[in-house]
Amino acid sequence: MQLPDGLDVGLYPIEGFTNPEEQPEGNGFFITSRYARNGITFGDKYNRAKADSIQAQFSSLYYGNYELDVSSEEKTPVDFSAYKERVADSINFVIEVARKYEERDLKLLNKPMETKAEFNRKHEYILKDYPNAFVNYDYRGYTVYINSGKRLYHFWGRNAKDSGEKSQTTEMQVRKSEPEVLSLLNRFRPRKLYEVPTEQGFCLPYGFIAGDSGHEPRNIGITYRLQNHPDVTIFFQDLGMKPKAGKEDDLNEKDYVIWLWNWQYQWSAVSKELIKPKWRSIEMDGRKGVGTFVKSVYKDGGLNYGYVAYVQGDRQARNLKPDLLLYVMQDSRQARGNPPMDKDELEKLAEHIVSSIKRR
Known part of the structure; x- marks a missing residue:
């Protein structure tokens, strides 16, 4: 596709990931979320009501079994260790909220809480490091976080159904999914916007997945704006x-x-x-x-x-x-x-x- 020069691409603002704006929300009993939502926009900050975001509202990134996030470019290299700590903190907060919901439902509805073993099975996670990446594994799936070219790339894997089986654990998910994760990490690399790779593969905004067959399921919708x-x-x-x-x-x-x-x-x-x-x-x-x-x-x-x-x-x-x-x-x-x-x-x-x- 031949596009004119001087284009901006609708992407996730990187600050919305690395330094999100505090925007606590609750349900009348406790805080259920702490930060403003991030989304695809042409602006420096996502706001779904602003024109910069409305102009990019139809953008979508799905490839294979993944939903993708691609960030804007940071001016300096991303502090990936600090970002990993932020992701871990966010996961721990979600676990804390899940526990508070159980405690509330026990008090108000007399609904029994899950056993400690079952709660841990469902909420345990493993953050595992790889070169320029880490992966959050849980009992139903995984998310890949990649740091490359001053951008962040997220690959959200599809979650499996909760089978209720005690064998469906985070450790089992690591054993099952790690070969797939390693394959993705070995085939992915950053790409300049107008770069046409010489090898076979799949192009996404500022990224490339080598070895693609050309027949993988996808829904890639990219919005550009003339500068x-x-x-x-x-x-x-x-x-x-x-x-x-x-x-x-x-x-x-x-x-x-x-x-x-x-x-x-x-x-x-x-x-x-x-x-x-x-x-x-x-x-x-x-x-x-x-x-x-x-x-x-x-x-x-x-x-x-x-x-x-x-x-x-x-x-x-x-x-x-x-x-x-x-x-x-x-x-x-x-x-x-x-x-x-x-x-x-x-x-x-x-x-x-x-x-x-x-x-x-």
Whole structure:
């Protein structure tokens, strides 16, 4: 995919991990969380109500059995030992909250507390060190924390169901999962934004996993913002797994794009007009799909333009033939003193990106 120069990428602000803002919340009995939530944004701090975060709201990072976090870049090397201590403190706090819930339910509902052995089985954890990484193992799964290139990368493994068996322990999880962890750590490396690796593998923002077959399930949706036109964002999604929610499985190509315009994109507009030709024949990765170019009018008289291109994949084998979705979207309120990108320039930019998309 050929992208213009001068882009920012929607990522997790690294300070939201290493030095989160205190924001205690409780349930009327005790504190249940201590820090502000982190999330994908173009800003230095995540706030879901701010435009910097709203512009990146559709970003998603799922690969194989992992959900991923990729942080922004720190100005100086990350103090990884201090970060590990913060992670351990956070885990211990969650365990403390779980115990307080049990004590509250015993007092208010006369609900028996778990035995000490069973509570420990469910809440024991092991933090194990690896080169430039550590892993938090518990009885149901694990999370990989990687420090590389002044960024943090988190790979959240899928949790197994609680079987209730006493043999389902954290020690067992280490024995079972460590080969998979070592394989990931050996194959992962940081990557510059526009770097195209020579070997086979899978690219994610500022990262690369070597040895990928090309058929792993994934849902990688990345949002970019033009630095000289902060009113314009570019979003590309490679959906190679069954969607958790949405209408991808329920609607045909045209109806799905209509649903996106009606319920997802530029939704605060009072009217939207498909600019002729209303339905455009496009190709991404050599596969035919549909494109739309829309003019949105707002209550205050403001205008925004947006382009959506969509190729529907194989619903029975998305990992082999994924859904591909690209939008180039405008929010003129974000122009920040610069003239908003004009209609023809936005259309030309979108069409160029669409025509450049191919698997390597």
